[in-house]
Amino acid sequence: MNQAVQAAAPAAKRKPKETGVPDNKKYLHPTLLKNYGNWKYHDRPRPGVLHHVAHGGDEVWSVRAGTARQMDVYTIRKLCDIADNFAEGRVRFTIRSNIEFIVSDEKKVAPLIAELETSGFPVGGTGNSVTMIAHTQGWLHCDIPGTDASGVVKSLMDELYDEFRREEMPNRVHLSTSCCEINCGGQADIAIIVQHTKPPVINHDLVANVCERPTVVARCPVAAIRPAMVNGKPSLEIDEAKCMCCGACYPPCPPMQINDPEYSKLAIWVGGKNSNARGKPTFMKMVASGLPNNAPRWPEVADAVKNILHVYKEDARPWERIADWIDRIGWPRFFEKTGLPFTKYLIDDWRGSRANLNASTHIRF
Amino acid sequence: MAKKMHDTPNLDQLEPGPWPSFVTGLKDLAKDKNYVVDLLGQLEESYKTRKGYWKGGTVGVFGYGGGVIPRFTELKNEDGTAKFPDAAEFHTLRVMPPPGMHYDTATLRQFCDIWENHGSGLIAFHGQSGDIMFQGATTDNVQKAFDEINEMGFDLGGAGPAVRTSMSCVGAARCEQSCYDEAQTHRAVLNTFLDDIHRPSLPYKFKFKFSGCPNDCMNSVQRADMAVIGTWRDNIRTDEALAKKWFVKHGMDELVNDVVARCPTKTFQVKELKKIKSGEHISSVAVNDTHGIEINNQDCVRCMHCINVMTGALATGTDKGATVLVGGKSHLKIGGLMGTVVLPFIKLDTEENVEKLVDFAERTIEFFAENALEHERTGEMIERIGLANFLDAMEVDVDPAMVSSPRMNPYVRTDGWEDEVAKINAKKQAA
Numbered sequence: 001m002n003q004a005v006q007a008a009a010p011a012a013k014r015k016p017k018e019t020g021v022p023d024n025k026k027y028l029h030p031t032l033l034k035n036y037g038n039w040k041y042h043d044r045p046r047p048g049v050l051h052h053v054a055h056g057g058d059e060v061w062s063v064r065a066g067t068a069r070q071m072d073v074y075t076i077r078k079l080c081d082i083a084d085n086f087a088e089g090r091v092r093f094t095i096r097s098n099i100e101f102i103v104s105d106e107k108k109v110a111p112l113i114a115e116l117e118t119s120g121f122p123v124g125g126t127g128n129s130v131t132m133i134a135h136t137q138g139w140l141h142c143d144i145p146g147t148d149a150s151g152v153v154k155s156l157m158d159e160l161y162d163e164f165r166r167e168e169m170p171n172r173v174h175l176s177t178s179c180c181e182i183n184c185g186g187q188a189d190i191a192i193i194v195q196h197t198k199p200p201v202i203n204h205d206l207v208a209n210v211c212e213r214p215t216v217v218a219r220c221p222v223a224a225i226r227p228a229m230v231n232g233k234p235s236l237e238i239d240e241a242k243c244m245c246c247g248a249c250y251p252p253c254p255p256m257q258i259n260d261p262e263y264s265k266l267a268i269w270v271g272g273k274n275s276n277a278r279g280k281p282t283f284m285k286m287v288a289s290g291l292p293n294n295a296p297r298w299p300e301v302a303d304a305v306k307n308i309l310h311v312y313k314e315d316a317r318p319w320e321r322i323a324d325w326i327d328r329i330g331w332p333r334f335f336e337k338t339g340l341p342f343t344k345y346l347i348d349d350w351r352g353s354r355a356n357l358n359a360s361t362h363i364r365f
Numbered sequence: 366m367a368k369k370m371h372d373t374p375n376l377d378q379l380e381p382g383p384w385p386s387f388v389t390g391l392k393d394l395a396k397d398k399n400y401v402v403d404l405l406g407q408l409e410e411s412y413k414t415r416k417g418y419w420k421g422g423t424v425g426v427f428g429y430g431g432g433v434i435p436r437f438t439e440l441k442n443e444d445g446t447a448k449f450p451d452a453a454e455f456h457t458l459r460v461m462p463p464p465g466m467h468y469d470t471a472t473l474r475q476f477c478d479i480w481e482n483h484g485s486g487l488i489a490f491h492g493q494s495g496d497i498m499f500q501g502a503t504t505d506n507v508q509k510a511f512d513e514i515n516e517m518g519f520d521l522g523g524a525g526p527a528v529r530t531s532m533s534c535v536g537a538a539r540c541e542q543s544c545y546d547e548a549q550t551h552r553a554v555l556n557t558f559l560d561d562i563h564r565p566s567l568p569y570k571f572k573f574k575f576s577g578c579p580n581d582c583m584n585s586v587q588r589a590d591m592a593v594i595g596t597w598r599d600n601i602r603t604d605e606a607l608a609k610k611w612f613v614k615h616g617m618d619e620l621v622n623d624v625v626a627r628c629p630t631k632t633f634q635v636k637e638l639k640k641i642k643s644g645e646h647i648s649s650v651a652v653n654d655t656h657g658i659e660i661n662n663q664d665c666v667r668c669m670h671c672i673n674v675m676t677g678a679l680a681t682g683t684d685k686g687a688t689v690l691v692g693g694k695s696h697l698k699i700g701g702l703m704g705t706v707v708l709p710f711i712k713l714d715t716e717e718n719v720e721k722l723v724d725f726a727e728r729t730i731e732f733f734a735e736n737a738l739e740h741e742r743t744g745e746m747i748e749r750i751g752l753a754n755f756l757d758a759m760e761v762d763v764d765p766a767m768v769s770s771p772r773m774n775p776y777v778r779t780d781g782w783e784d785e786v787a788k789i790n791a792k793k794q795a796a
Contacts, residue, residue, distance in 0.1 A: 013427040014512050018563065019520045020556035021531070024463035024548050027472065028538055037537040037546065041607060041677025052539055053677075060539065070500065072390035073477035073486045080470035080477075091473075093466040093490045095532065095583060102539075120385055136493060139411035141436060141457060141500055143419045148411065150387045151379050158382030183695045184493045187587045219740065221698045248697050254420060261415035274587055276579035276594075277670040278627050281586045283701050295412045296375040319623050319674065350700055 029090035029102040031060050047167045048123035049109060050100075061109050062100045063087070065121040066132050066157065066164055069097035070140065070150050078119060086112040096132040096174070098125045124165035127172065130309065131164065133157065134176040136184040144251050145179040146194035146264040147293050152177050155297040156192075159306060170316035170325065173309065174272075181246050187272030187284055189322040190308060192301055195267035195289050196245040199238050200256035204230040211236070211253035219248050266291040268304050271323035282323045288340050304340075311337045330364040367399045371449075375412035376405060394486040401485055403449035404501065407440055410448070424456050424504050426511045430564040432459050432521030433507055454503045455485070459496035459522040460514055461555075464533040464548035464575075466491060475517060483510035494572070495532035496522040520559075526740075527565035528558040528730070533575035534582040536595075542672065543577035544595025544685040545713040551575045553719045554593075554726050561730065568737035571730060578681065579669045585693065585704070590733075590743040591726060592690040592704045593713075597682035600662040601672065603650035608678035612652035620652065624671050632664035633671050650678065686712040689722070691729065691755075692744030702744035705752065707759070709766040725759070732758050762792070 025033060035054035042052040050062040068075070079099060083091050087101035087108065094100065099121075101112055113123050125131040133156060136142065138149030156175070157164065163173075176185035177192040185191060207213070213236055217225050224242035228235055236249075236256070247258035258264070268291070272284030287308075291300045308322075315337060316325035326334050335342045348356040370392070379388040391408075395401040407418055424435035434457040440448040447453035462468075476497070480488055485501030492498045497519075502510055511521065522530030531554070534540065536547035554573055561567060574585030577595040585592030612620065617635075625633055641649045641659045651657040658679075660671075672679045689711060690704030708725065712718045729743070732755070737746040747755050756763055765771075 014508075016426060016428040016511070016563075017515050017520070018428075018559050019515075019518060020559050020562075021461050021520070021552045022463045022518050023552065024465050024467045024538070027463050027467040027469050029467075032467075032538045037543065039537075039539060039541040039543070041541050041604075041680070043676065052541070062539070066385065067490070068385040068387040068390060069491075070387045070390070070487055070489045072394045073481045073488070074393050075385070075390050076473055076477050076488060076490075080473050083470045089470050091468055091470070092535065093462075093468075095534075097490060099490070120383075122383065122385075134493065139408055139417050141419065141434070141455065142417060143421045143436065145417040147415070151376075151412070154379050154382070154384055154386055154388070157384035161383045182697055186493065186584060186695070187701075215739070219698065246697070259416060264415075272587070274581045274584040276581060276586075276666075276668045277673055278629055278668060281581070281703060283587070283703070293415055295415060296378045317622070318619070319627060319670070352700070 027090065029060065029088060029104070031058055031104045032090075032102065034058065044127050044167070045109075047129060047165060048113065048126055050126060058104070059106070060102055060104055061106060062102050063109060063112050063116070063123060064094070064098050064100050064125050065116045065123050066125055067097055067099055067121065068150065068154065069132075069135070079121070082112070082115050082119065082121075086115045094125075094132075096125070096134050098132050122161060122165055124167075127167040128169045129164055129167045130160045130169060130173040130175065134174070134185050134188065136177065136179050138179045142179060143254075144182075144247070144259075146196065146247075146259045147179045147266065148295060149177055149179050149185075151296055152192065152298055152301065155299075156302055156305060159302050160309075163309070169309075169313055171319050171321045173312075173322070175305070180250075181248075182251075187274060189270065189272060189284075190305055191269040191272060191284055192305065193267050193269060194264055194293070196247050196258050196260070196264050197290075198260060198263040199240045199243040199245055200247070200249060200258040201260075202230075202236060202238070203255040203257070204233060204235040206255035207235040207253065208233055210255055216249050216253040216256070219252055221246060221248060225249055261293070264293055265289060266293055266298070266301050268301075268308070270308060271321075271326055273321050273323045275321075278319075278321075278324055279327070286346055287334070287338075289345065308338055333364060367395055367397055367402050368451075370395060370402055371406035371409060373405055373409040376409050391487065398486065399451040400501065400503075401452075401487075403452035404455065404485065406449040407438060407452055410440060419455065424454075424507055426508050426521065428563075429521055430566075431524040431527050432563060433457065433511075434459065434524055435504075452501075455501045456504065456507055458499040458502065458507065458511060458514070459492065459494075459524055459530060460499060460519050461522045461530050462491060462495065462497050462519075464551040465535050465538055466495075467538065472517070476514070479510055479513045483513070494522065494530045496530045521563060523562040523565070523570070525565035526567045526569050527563075527571070528555070528561040528567070529570050529572045530562070531555050531573045531575065532583045534577050536575075536577040540577060541676065542580065542595075542669070542681055544597055544681055545577065545593075545687050547575045547577045547595070550593065550687075550713055550719055550722065553716075554723055557723050557727065558730065567730070567734050569740050569742055571733060571743065573726070579667055580673065586690055587693050587701070587703060588695060589693050589704060590691065591729060592693055593687045593722070594690065595685065596667050596688050596710065597685045598710060599682035599684040600646065601648040601660055601665065601682060602680040603648055603658070604678055604680070605650050608650045608652050608658070608675065611675050611678045617656075620658075624674050627670055629668050629670070630664045630666055632661045634659045648679075685714070686710050686718075687722075689725070692742070692747050694742040694744045698740070699745055699748065702742075702748070704744070705747075706764075706767045707756070707761060709764050728759055
């Protein structure tokens with residue numbers, strides 16, 4: 001047989017089974033399946049536990065525990081062992097990477113909680129707690145990160161451990177972190193987001209080979225990038241007076257390095273709320289910037305977040321999310337109470353920004 | 366036994382403390398895997414220099430154009446070889462979970478076995494788009510891992526300019542506030558677009574998210590191109606036994622300050638029982654022998670606050686469905702945009718009604734594919750062309766529920782006004 005022909009023949013390739021989103025029915029706890037769409041109410045017997053009652057009288061308890069989100073298989077198997085030995089073999093994950101163990105017998109709740117906490121999984125994150133931080137990939141896996149994600153979260157959750165396990169906040173507090181301004185971490189009551197402070201540094205030797213130049217030019221929100229010949233090579237140049245250092249050019253053109261160990265800072269945003277409860281959903285607002293990207297534990301960021309949380313906890317009324325609280329006390333008092341400096345950079349000048357200016361005499365003195 | 370660990374003085378500082386440590390998890394994996402020894406080496410370098418060292422590329426599975434996030438190390442020695450050669454390739458598989466992210470332990474254990482065998486052993490539950498992220502496989506192993514995961518009944522999610530993996534809340538499976546079958550709707554919509562998920566060819570990403578009530582636990586309004594948020598049209602339901610139980614525990618101060626005062630339209634009132642009105646649009650319930658709650662549902666915006674506070678005593682109505690909002694997205698390029706109301710109310714109680722949503726989604730994506738500029742999200746497209754033009758293309762009638770207020774400037778040419786009025790009147794007469 002002709003070896004060369006054999007080598008060139010394509011190996012039989014398995015065609016994917018294009019099955020899409022799987023049905024969740026086979027994974028549901030049997031009591032959830034039985035009462036699907038027929039629940040009457042719920043309460044929270046203690047932090048970390050939800051108790052749901054169906055119209056027919058069936059009850060389930062869901063015990064919620066925090067995870068690192070990025071988990072090794074040993075940890076996942078340990079969670080499975082706990083689910084098999086102390087719960088009923090069915091779990092689910094929340095949008096914030098907490099795991100929930102569902103049991104149909106109240107007697108199982110206390111031993112399950114004890115086993116989780118002994119094994120290092122904090123029980124909490126329900127109701128008016130500070131729940132787990134929605135986060136991104138960071139240095140572990142992202143191709144454009146200004147900072148890490150899992151490390152920031154680990155550092156901060158160590159400090160907020162008690163607030164995760166208690167329900168002592170005025171209302172729930174959602175946190176997020178994002179390792180670039182694209183903000184994959186999303187909107188939150190308090191968000192930590194990279195804020196670059198210098199224009200990208202361009203490696204002109206690489207641009208022509210790596211970047212589709214018109215795409216990069218089109219990507220800039222302020223039209224600060226234009227094609228140019230640099231050292232005889234086709235490249236790109238930046239109008240540094242126009243550039244607001246967002247980093248949008250970096251993903252389509254990695255030679256436009258935006259990340260800098262010193263000049264990529266961290267900013268704090270507050271008051272994002274996706275729920276329609278009370279007021280309409282709100283976007284978060286920047287209230288602080290210039291915090292150092294101080295790996296491995298980011299103490300300045302932790303202090304800033306804890307300070308805002310502390311003031312909110314002392315000052316807000318029951319059911320006020322951070323956005324509701326600031327609506328009541330006003331921005332001047334927010335900055336006064338938190339001690340955060342209100343700088344000119346916090347006055348919006350992007351499109352639609354006049355709607356964010358105070359066009360009234362409504363001022364609290 | 367794996368090779369010797371690199372020194373990781375920075376990462377070591379992320380092991381102590383009460384919260385579960387991903388570094389401890391990685392070190393456990395590194396005991397048996399050179400792959401993870403070198404991953405920790407590269408990550409430590411990032412912590413030292415505060416720089417990222419991964420670049421993208423092209424890695425996929427046979428038959429699909431997306432769903433794998435390729436990562437190759439950029440941390441090289443002077444001769445061009447990888448500084449941490451065992452972790453020179455660290456690709457991620459995005460896999461779509463069941464709606465509501467429910468699992469049995471057998472499934473999770475099987476994921477672990479596959480990923481221990483073919484990958485790094487690191488799995489994220491879940492990524493921000495809602496995928497199970499199997500993090501870290503070499504180019505050679507991506508196909509092997511996918512084949513086994515795929516045989517389990519799981520499929521890859523979206524990446525790049527594609528319909529992306531979706532999320533739905535726990536919903537009808539466990540929540541009394543659920544207003545439609547989130548899981549069924551999620552599957553019906555997403556599984557219509559498998560080609561657009563697996564073979565990226567849209568102008569940019571397109572995200573669906575499904576929340577069962579206006580609490581919007583999936584954060585759909587701020588990040589989904591199409592947000593399907595449960596709601597209801599009829600009256601809030603009441604339960605006197607649970608209302609009285611709530612009142613015994615919480616009292617008049619909390620009822621007034623936490624509920625009455627926080628009702629956004631002030632339609633929630635506390636009254637003496639004898640003064641409570643009755644009527645087609647009134648919900649009422651006694652909280653004790655003298656006082657009760659009166660809600661005029663015509664003024665209620667279905668915000669959920671009173672139902673959240675007095676769960677069970679108050680509940681969503683029974684004429685349920687969803688509001689569909691289009692165009693939510695994050696900052697880039699023109700700034701964050703919320704989704705805006707495009708379908709004020711649709712029923713989703715039968716397969717035929719869900720099919721109407723699927724049809725609307727298909728037409729939206731078709732229009733998006735044909736009309737959006739490259740790297741433009743639906744919200745940006747609508748901002749560019751105007752909502753009225755989008756509605757016209759979607760054959761959706763305008764509705765004042767779509768706006769916060771009518772226009773505040775005269776800069777519009779209105780010579781078609783009479784025609785529009787005539788069309789509206791003709792439709793009214795035909796109805």
